[in-house]
Amino acid sequence: xxxxxxxxxxxxxxxxxxxxxxxxxxxxxxxxxxxxxxxxxxxxxxxxxxxxxxxxxxxxxxxxxxxxxxxxxxxxxxxxxxxxxxxxxxxxxxxxxxxxxxxxxxxxxxxxxxxxxxxxxxxxxxxxxxxx
Amino acid sequence: xxxxxxxxxxxxxxxxxxxxxxxxxxxxxxxxxxxxxxxxxxxxxxxxxxxxxxxxxxxxxxxxxxxxxxxxxxxxxxxxxxxxxxxxxxxxxxxxxxxxxxxxxxxxxxxxxxxxxxxxxxxxxxxxxxxxxxxxxxxxxxxxxxxxxxxxxxxxxxxxxxxxxxxxxxxxxxxxxxxxxxxxxxxxxxxxxxxxxxxxxxxxxxxxxxxxxxxxxxxxxxxxxxxxxxxxxxxxxxxxxxxxxxxxxxxxxxxxxxxxxxxxxxxxxxxxxxxxxxxxxxxxxxxxxxxxxxxxxxxx
Numbered sequence: 001x002x003x004x005x006x007x008x009x010x011x012x013x014x015x016x017x018x019x020x021x022x023x024x025x026x027x028x029x030x031x032x033x034x035x036x037x038x039x040x041x042x043x044x045x046x047x048x049x050x051x052x053x054x055x056x057x058x059x060x061x062x063x064x065x066x067x068x069x070x071x072x073x074x075x076x077x078x079x080x081x082x083x084x085x086x087x088x089x090x091x092x093x094x095x096x097x098x099x100x101x102x103x104x105x106x107x108x109x110x111x112x113x114x115x116x117x118x119x120x121x122x123x124x125x126x127x128x129x130x131x132x
Numbered sequence: 133x134x135x136x137x138x139x140x141x142x143x144x145x146x147x148x149x150x151x152x153x154x155x156x157x158x159x160x161x162x163x164x165x166x167x168x169x170x171x172x173x174x175x176x177x178x179x180x181x182x183x184x185x186x187x188x189x190x191x192x193x194x195x196x197x198x199x200x201x202x203x204x205x206x207x208x209x210x211x212x213x214x215x216x217x218x219x220x221x222x223x224x225x226x227x228x229x230x231x232x233x234x235x236x237x238x239x240x241x242x243x244x245x246x247x248x249x250x251x252x253x254x255x256x257x258x259x260x261x262x263x264x265x266x267x268x269x270x271x272x273x274x275x276x277x278x279x280x281x282x283x284x285x286x287x288x289x290x291x292x293x294x295x296x297x298x299x300x301x302x303x304x305x306x307x308x309x310x311x312x313x314x315x316x317x318x319x320x321x322x323x324x325x326x327x328x329x330x331x332x333x334x335x336x337x338x339x340x341x342x343x344x345x346x347x348x349x350x351x352x353x354x355x356x357x358x359x360x361x362x363x364x365x366x367x368x369x370x371x372x373x374x375x376x377x378x379x380x381x382x383x384x385x386x387x388x389x390x391x392x393x394x395x396x397x398x399x400x401x402x403x404x405x406x407x408x409x410x411x412x413x414x415x416x417x418x419x420x421x422x423x424x425x426x427x428x429x430x431x432x
Contacts, residue, residue: 010355
């Protein structure tokens with residue numbers, strides 16, 4: 001997994017890291033038990049502040065995506081170990097879906113097309129993580 | 133809650149002929165990497181001198197970890213290290229002597245950190261300080277500041293006079309080494325007009341212009357608000373009067389370039405209704421945000 005940040009995207013830097021780790025985990029490029037780069041390593045590589053990486057990892061940990069093992073770093077957790085209740089998880093997901101619907105509307109994508117795109121994407125992701 | 137690392141409230145300072153600061157306020161929380169951006173003469177060094185009790189404020193208050201530098205100068209100086217933009221060393225001392233001399237004033241000194249930084253920056257301890265370049269003098273001063281592991285590091289133009297190619301690498305190394313031992317607790321207050329190399333390092337910043345704070349924001353918020361929108365049209369471009377909320381409007385052939393502070397999304401929505409051939413949005417860099425915030429005048 002290669003993390004990259006773009007200052008000019010307008011997305012907070014820590015959030016870019018959070019999103020990339022989450023999508024790598026969902027897509028199977030980062031697998032359960034696999035380690036993440038240390039705060040220091042990632043900060044140096046991305047040329048960012050250590051605080052920013054630490055903030056991203058803290059958020060990933062509280063979202064139940066990664067776990068910190070004392071002295072040995074951060075690791076991706078196995079699926080379904082989220083400390084958040086199912087309703088909270090669903091609520092967060094719905095916020096993302098709402099944003100997607102608005103965006104699709106702006107791009108002139110119809111509801112039918114959107115459903116098809118979503119279905120295609122799910123199939124693609126499944127086959128990708130299966131091959132990893 | 134613990135005291136802020138730095139709190140400056142309505143600070144004014146008047147030199148004999150002119151007022152350098154007119155009511156500047158800012159707060160630096162412990163653990164932050166705080167940028168103090170301004171052109172030469174904006175009042176940055178005057179502010180820092182007030183923090184160090186080198187100048188007494190004409191009005192207002194400064195506090196460092198809750199302490200008044202004028203009354204508790206020794207306690208304040210024990211908790212911070214300051215690197216001025218021009219550093220002087222005793223000419224008879226070598227790099228080694230100079231570091232030992234600085235260490236003699238400190239209750240704590242990290243020899244391992246000192247050694248590793250000398251190696252990383254390839255600074256020979258046996259060199260006489262008179263033989264150092266401007267860049268090496270700054271490096272030596274920074275190694276001294278960091279080896280003391282203070283709670284607060286105050287840097288005044290740490291990269292000016294350095295080769296542009298090494299500036300960024302250098303400041304990353306220094307600030308990274310300082311934060312390493314206690315991330316989230318080591319506070320940096322850095323004054324500079326060379327902002328590009330601090331892009332990823334700054335948590336929060338204040339832009340000072342003509343002695344006043346004209347913008348204070350986190351780097352993420354500022355980049356989220358200050359955006360450049362480029363819209364290309366096949367027909368006639370929309371009128372300037374349609375974009376009252378834009379900070380600047382530029383026309384280049386078929387392309388309209390707008391800079392906004394907030395309201396980027398609503399402007400994008402409006403532009404979509406005008407049927408552009410292409411439409412893009414991106415955040416400004418901290419350097420560009422700085423240039424948009426200060427009054428037009430001489431370049432920094």
